[in-house]
Amino acid sequence: MFARELSGGRQNSTHYLYYESYIFPQRTVPPGWDRLLRDPRQPPCRPGRHRKGAEGPRLRPERCPLAEGKHVTALLDHWKATGIADQTIRNRLSWLRDWSVWIGKPGLLPNTNEAFGLKERTPYQGNKARAADAATLEGVANERVRLALQLEAAFGFRREEVLKARPLVADRGDGIQLKASWTKGGRPRFIGLSHPRQRQLLDAWKAMVGDGSLIPAGMNYVQFLQTYKHETRRAGLGQAHGFRHAFAQWRFKTLTGQPCPAAGGKTVEAMTVAEAARLQISRELGHGRISVTDTYLGRRRAAKAAA
Template identity: 45%
Template sequence: MQDLNYQLKILCRHSREGSYSTRAGRERQLTAIANQLHQLGYRKMGARSLKPKHVEALVQAWLQQGLNPGTIKNRMSCLRWWAEKVNKQNVVARSNDHYGIPDRKLIGEASKARELTADKLELIKDPYVRTSLRLQAAFGLRREEALKIQPRWSDQGDYLQLKSSWTKGGRARSVPILTDTQRAVLADAKRLAGSGSLIPRGRLYIQQLRIYERQTANAGLSKLHGLRHAYAQQRYQDLTGWPCPHAGGPSRNTLSAAERDKDERARLTISQELGHTRLQIVAVYCGI
C-alpha cells in the first residue's frame, strides 16, 4: 500500500464524522483520489503533501473525463475534508467556480447565452452604453472592459487589444477581429469615442456604470454576462465545426480522439480570448 493511501485510511478510520455509510464512502473516494494522483505522476506523497497543484491536476483530469459535475463536487468535498484534517484548508479553494466546475443544474438545462436583439438595443438611450453593449456581444468583453475601452487605441488591425488597467486581474489580452460585424461595431465605437474611451468626457467610470445599470434595467436587459457565453459558444463552433454541449452539441466523452484534440485546442483559444488563465473555466461557458 502506498504511503498516501495508508495515511488517508488512518485519517478516515480515526474520524467519527457522519454515518457509517458516509465514512465508508469518504474512505473509498479518498482511496480513488490517492490512486489517481499516483497515476498522474505524483509519487511518494503523504497526507500532508497536498498542494494546490495536486487539486488543479485532479480537477483537470475529471473535467477531461467528462464526469458529471455532481460527481466532481462530491470529490471536492472529500478533498476539503482531507485538507481540513491536515490543517491545510487554504490548499483547496472555497468555491468550485475557481476551478471552472459547472453547476449541477447545467446538465440538460438551457444555455446561459444571451442575444442582444435590435429592439432591446433601441431602448438604450445613451449612445455610449449602447455601443458598449454591442462591443460586449461582438468581442465577448466584460462590462468594465466595454466601458473603459479606448476603441481607436484598441484597434490593432486584425485584433482588438485590451489594456491591463481595463481587465479583470490586470491581465492584458487581445481578441481577434474576424467578422464584418465586429469591424462595423468597432468603427462605430471609434467614431463615437474619438481618441478617448466609451466613458464620455466629464464622467467617471462609476457614474457611467450606474447609467449602464439603470438603462439596461429599464430596457429589460439582464444577465448580460450571457453575451460572453454567446461569444464563447459561437467561437467554439467556428473553431471546431460543431456546436458546444451547452448549445446542443456532443459532450466531450463522445468525441473521437481527433475531435477531442480539436475540442481542447478550441477551448484553449476561447480561454485566452475571454481572459481566463484556467482552461477548465471554459466548461462554464461551453459545457463538457
C-alpha cells in the first residue's frame, strides 16, 4: 500500500488510509469525512463546522501529521510514476488545495503548478463543436438520452447537470437556475433564455419528467449514466462534450455578432467586445476563468510567431 510506503513501513496504532491518492491517519477522520476522501469535491462540512449529529474529533491541522509538503511531493511522484495524465494531476492538485483550506493549511500547496513540472496546457485542440441535429442524434434510441443531448447543446449543461436537474424546480420563466447539488463543484448558476428553441426544449423536458429529472423511476444516477454512455458511444458521440462547445460558440456569436476564432472569427485584439462576451460565457458554462473559453472558442489572442 502506497500509504505504508510513505510512512516508512512502520505499523502502529495510527495506521493509514488511502483513498483516491489521499493519505490520512485514521484517528483524525471524523464520521462523514470518508466521503471527502473518496470524492474531495464534495466535503461533508466546511472549516469550523461539523455536520449536525456527527461525533468524533474535528479535523484540525495539528491532528493531520501527514499533511506536509513532502507528502504532496510524494503523491505527485506516485501519480507521475503510474502514468496519470497531467490534466488529471492538475485536477487533483486543485482538490488538494481546497482540502488544505478545509483543514486550516492553505499554504500547503503553491498557488500555481509551475513548480510541479507539468506540461504546458494546450487549451485549444481544434474545433470540437457538434450540432444536436436529427442526423447527429439518429443513432440515439433512448428518448431521455436524446433529449439530454439536445439540452446540452441548448443550455451548455454538463452531463451530470442535465441528468440530475429537475426542470419544474429550475424554470424561472426567463431562464434556468441550477442548484448547487446538481453542478460540478457545487457552484449554482443561472442560464438565461435567449432563443425560442430553448423554451420549447424546456417545456418538452418538463412534459417528459414532470416533477422529477431525466433519471427514470427505479434507477439512480450511476445506473442511468451507464445508459447514457452506452447510447452516446453506440451513436459515435463519445462523451458528447461537443454539444457544450456548440453552445459556447452559439452564445459568442449571439453576444458579439461574429463567429469565434474556432469557427474562423477574429481574436480578442480585433474585437473590443470579445473579452466581456467570453467572461459571460465562462460563467454560463459553470466556470469562473476566462482562460477556459479558449477550449471552446479558440485562442483569445493570435499565436506568437516563431523567432
